[in-house]
Amino acid sequence: MNNQAGSTAQSPAHILLVCHNRNGLAARRAVLEEAGYRVKTASAAEEAAAHLAAEKFDLIITDHHVQKLDGVELIRMARSTGHRGPVILISAYVEALGLTESETGADAVLSKSSNEVTHLVRAVSRLLRQNIQKKPPARQRKVTAARAQHA
Numbered sequence: 001m002n003n004q005a006g007s008t009a010q011s012p013a014h015i016l017l018v019c020h021n022r023n024g025l026a027a028r029r030a031v032l033e034e035a036g037y038r039v040k041t042a043s044a045a046e047e048a049a050a051h052l053a054a055e056k057f058d059l060i061i062t063d064h065h066v067q068k069l070d071g072v073e074l075i076r077m078a079r080s081t082g083h084r085g086p087v088i089l090i091s092a093y094v095e096a097l098g099l100t101e102s103e104t105g106a107d108a109v110l111s112k113s114s115n116e117v118t119h120l121v122r123a124v125s126r127l128l129r130q131n132i133q134k135k136p137p138a139r140q141r142k143v144t145a146a147r148a149q150h151a
Helices: 022-034 045-054 071-080 116-132 138-150
Strands: 014-018 038-042 059-063 087-091 108-111
Touching (some): 022 038, 022 116, 038 045, 045 071, 087 116, 108 116
Parallel strands (some): 014 038, 014 059, 059 087, 087 108
16 A cells, blocks of 8 residues: 555545546546545535545545535535545536635645546645644544543
8 A cells, every 4th residue: 555645554544535427436536545545435415425424534525516516515515514624626617617726615626637637646645744734634533532532
């Protein structure tokens, strides 16, 4: 397993990947897992919401087009339910829709392109590296919270 920034051999960063297109979902998941990350996937907003309610994630990656919600609404929902980690929004229409970090609430907005995977892996690594200085990985936060409840 590769050791990327934001992960360790014992506790790789935990990523929620949301995309309505199952082929795109599978391809991105494979690349992220090869890079050493733990990846949970969702192909619809309801599924993503269930994962967010049940687990903590170090980073969220969402397509702009998600079944029953758009990616911006999904970002707002994630933030309102307590997700404080970085979020990446991916769209084929970044410029046409005027999607920016400040407008969407995402920490990075990526355009679907022939080199999307390279940009995605770089953005994940950069955002996790920046975020890891602020807080421990999701698994460690969960253990720390559990210990605090039993203290």
